[in-house]
Amino acid sequence: MTARDVRAAIAITATVVFASVATLSAQLAGRPTRPKVVPPQGEARKVLFTYCTSCHGIDDYAYNALDRAGWDAHLTAKHQGLDVPLPADRRVVLLDWLVMRFGPGTKPFPRTYVPTEVTTFFSDGDAETLINRACSTCHTADRVNDGRKTAEGWRVVAVDMRERGARLTDTELERLVEWLGRVKGTNDSQQ
Numbered sequence: 001m002t003a004r005d006v007r008a009a010i011a012i013t014a015t016v017v018f019a020s021v022a023t024l025s026a027q028l029a030g031r032p033t034r035p036k037v038v039p040p041q042g043e044a045r046k047v048l049f050t051y052c053t054s055c056h057g058i059d060d061y062a063y064n065a066l067d068r069a070g071w072d073a074h075l076t077a078k079h080q081g082l083d084v085p086l087p088a089d090r091r092v093v094l095l096d097w098l099v100m101r102f103g104p105g106t107k108p109f110p111r112t113y114v115p116t117e118v119t120t121f122f123s124d125g126d127a128e129t130l131i132n133r134a135c136s137t138c139h140t141a142d143r144v145n146d147g148r149k150t151a152e153g154w155r156v157v158a159v160d161m162r163e164r165g166a167r168l169t170d171t172e173l174e175r176l177v178e179w180l181g182r183v184k185g186t187n188d189s190q191q
Contacts, residue, residue, distance in 0.1 A: 035062035035109040044097035122179040151181025
């Protein structure tokens, strides 16, 4: 085998590996984004960690915006046929928190958002311009600039902010998420 044949074989192998990685990346990029719910403090926290999280997480609550009767019916339907020992007084605490955090006046996290692939990336100036345009209508840019999250954490925040009125296209949102994850990153205390 000549040196030219070896180079050709390496080039073909590299092309196949690159195509496989690109295909896998495309498959993983299409996974829906999930909300990230911060557990409450006090009695509601005790109820959640005693009665709820041993079977499921609490992030799915963010997909709903229900009144008290709606949450009560939702909990009943989800646990129908299961032996879920939630005492009536603890159910009241849970319902109070659900209505306060995910009541009818809130916007549910969208179930259908799928991140688009980022092919062009923001410069620092582009990202700051977008933050000032889209984010500063409700709070200062410092709130964004002082944050430290993973790219997925930023995506959850950005999708939520868009649901609350931030003017961001899917492409702008994903470019901003990529920039925030790359430039702001995370630290040990926040993710």
